[in-house]
Amino acid sequence: MAPLSIIVTVKQVPDTNEVRIDPKTNSLMREGIPSILNPEDANAVEAALRLRDEHGGSVTAITMGPPQAEAVLEEVLCLGVDRAVLLSDRAFAGSDTLLTAFTLSRAVLKMKKFDLILCGRQAIDGDTAQVGPQLAAFLGIPQVTYAEEIVFSEGLFRIQRGLEHTRELVAARPPLLVTVSASGPVPRHGSLYALAAACSGEHIKRWGARELALPPSMLGLSASPTAVKKIFEPDRSVKGEAFEGSEKEMAAQLIVRLRETGCL
Amino acid sequence: MDFSFTRAQVLARDMARSFAQAELAPYAQQWDEQARFPAEAIAKMGPLGFMGMCIPREYGGSALDGVSYVLVIEELASVCASTAIIVSVHNSVGAYPIYLMGSDEQKTKYLPDLATGRKLGAFALTEPNVGSDPASIETSARSDGGFFILNGTKTFITSAGTSDTVIVMASTDRAQRGRGISAFIVEKSFPGITVGTHENKLGIRASDTCELIFENCRVPRANLLGPEGAGLRAALNALGFGRVGVAAQAIGVARCAMEAAVHYSRERNQFGKPIGSFQAIQWMIADMATEIEAARLLTLRAAKLKDEGRPFATEGSMAKLFASETAMRTATKAVQIHGGYGCMKDYVVERCFRDAKVIEIYEGTSEIQRLIISGSVIKK
């Protein structure tokens, strides 16, 4: 059987367990917050590695971000990814999900043929879950979202999707894009054996706008149709209300209140 | 002077941290309580390179530098001090001496299994009557054709029960005292070896510490490690490096105790406010943080000297002395900050307190470190 060529997209995100919102500016306070590999991307990497380990082939990780995002590439190289690409350019700054997906799609097209693109379902900093599907759209390939399990046999990927109350089994032919959720395969531990090679820089390619031949009209903030208007912490305080009286009286009062508030 | 880490050093630390969180944290308390050897965790560490950190690639090691090595040991110890000492002993005095002094045949025969964790290493110097004064060891090795015949008892040997190979110090010439001691690579399967008492210890309880009894144990001449009579020097060299790992272990324990104390001082209210708002508590925490930082710098410096190929024995002793005593002081304060709860097994500081005490003793007591340090200072 032919070996699999797999691309997995990864993102460096602030550890949102530690992020606070600045009440004055309504922006994320990222100062001093450690950066981590987006958790669901780690599930996607694991899914990629398992498929490669079983069927042979290679896994290429790709990230778009500032130069220091190279750290997540070194991290996934330690997990066993074969090579990595860093898309970094000042001109990429301010890209929204659409432009990020577009830029990623150019990078994918620059690589040689692939069978499967794996993405984490969503990134914990933006929570949009848009980049994967948009990337599939730009490449004109089918997409399957919320994957928990992926197997490959007889030229077909069989994917188990985890939906709210059900599981769905989907079969698809390569090439396709799959987004992997947190209930996907549990990421393995990094290996100290891989450390030296991962940090040697030999396995990481760096591409900017020029290498991807991106026109200025498709770059960064000005070309991004989405703008964040405001970030705020929702008011989660809920006021309880207690009624008094007999059961009947309390029920009657409850019905009145529910009508008043438009619930009934 | 550059105090920043390389990316590889940071990644090594992060990998050890996430491994420790996933594979040690859920079980460390239980292992301690049941004095159970963390066999599953150790088995997982081999393929990840944790068991061959000081061994080059050609012999199956992951070939980390000394700085990465101490960062890794600190991370493991900050979650489970027992696992940290098993790993440290295996790497620094179980496997590394074979790389340093072994013949090509010995390296090829023993290192690949040790460095990949397929086999576990131990180091046996201490005897019932001999601890701090290793020149007086009584275990004897008598030459007999192609063999040495070992007789004697080693005591308090880390991983003695679980290990596959033990580097044993024995006297080939009693009259020569220190200069008559030789080192041997002894396979546990050699005839004439019995594992004696499994010690029931105060701390570091999940590490398996036992007696090893040699009764006419036949060790092939090919397993003499280094020249005959050079064993004590070899042992002291190995311990010199071992101590740097033990210092890192102490820092991990101290850090664990401090983090628990900081957390508790925020949660616990007395007199209507968190106890962390009292200056008495704040000052204890300030001292802990300062001493831990100082201990870490001493330890990293010893590791860095080793990486540069420079002598580091005195600095290693300083690191071991200061870090282990820091761990003890920090754990003591951390228990104090916890009040009565700190005496309960439900709180990690109770374990830190017991573990820290042991670290002041093995691989050379604090007194012996002071002896080494003063010796080197006064000689100058």
Ligand SMILES: Cc1cc2nc3c(=O)[nH]c(=O)nc-3n(C[C@H](O)[C@H](O)[C@H](O)COP(=O)(O)OP(=O)(O)OC[C@H]3O[C@@H](n4cnc5c(N)ncnc54)[C@H](O)[C@@H]3O)c2cc1C
């Ligand atoms: C958990 C554990 C694991 C161990 N693992 C190993 C192992 O893997 N391999 C191994 O070989 N050993 C091991 N040991 C033994 C350990 O290294 C010794 O216990 C230690 O070196 C002290 O020796 P001792 O116990 O005989 O004490 P002693 O040497 O009898 O010392 C008793 C006291 O006298 C002090 N003292 C001794 N001489 C002097 C001096 N000249 N000046 C001032 N004070 C002095 C000591 O500091 C100590 O306070 C282990 C011990 C423990 C507790």
